[in-house]
Amino acid sequence: MAYKKRGASSEVDIAQSRNQGILQVEPKYDFGNGLTNETYLAKINKVIDGIQTYNGLLTSADAVASQIDIDERELADFNSRMLNVMGSKYGYDSIEYEKAGGVRSSDIKRTRTSKTSTDTTSK
Numbered sequence: 001m002a003y004k005k006r007g008a009s010s011e012v013d014i015a016q017s018r019n020q021g022i023l024q025v026e027p028k029y030d031f032g033n034g035l036t037n038e039t040y041l042a043k044i045n046k047v048i049d050g051i052q053t054y055n056g057l058l059t060s061a062d063a064v065a066s067q068i069d070i071d072e073r074e075l076a077d078f079n080s081r082m083l084n085v086m087g088s089k090y091g092y093d094s095i096e097y098e099k100a101g102g103v104r105s106s107d108i109k110r111t112r113t114s115k116t117s118t119d120t121t122s123k
Contacts, residue, residue: 005055
């Protein structure tokens, strides 16, 4: 299952637009208490970098998840082959086959289907 990647942040769009507007009114602004052009840009870039890092990690996680799926299918095939070897070597009705996880052929209950008569008269 792939996680949803994050697109452009509305807060980043607002901040970039607001910063451009402030720069038109007051270039190289410093309103005190850390409210400067540099700190504003740093905070904007921190969010942008975080989104890029997050999306990169998701891509890596998706690749790992895909590899796990492939490995699990290979393991399932190997499981089946190992059980078949036990059945071939010891017999499909043996205790050894059962110990390996198989169901002994004598333990399999077969159900019989009875034929029911159908009415073939036409109306």
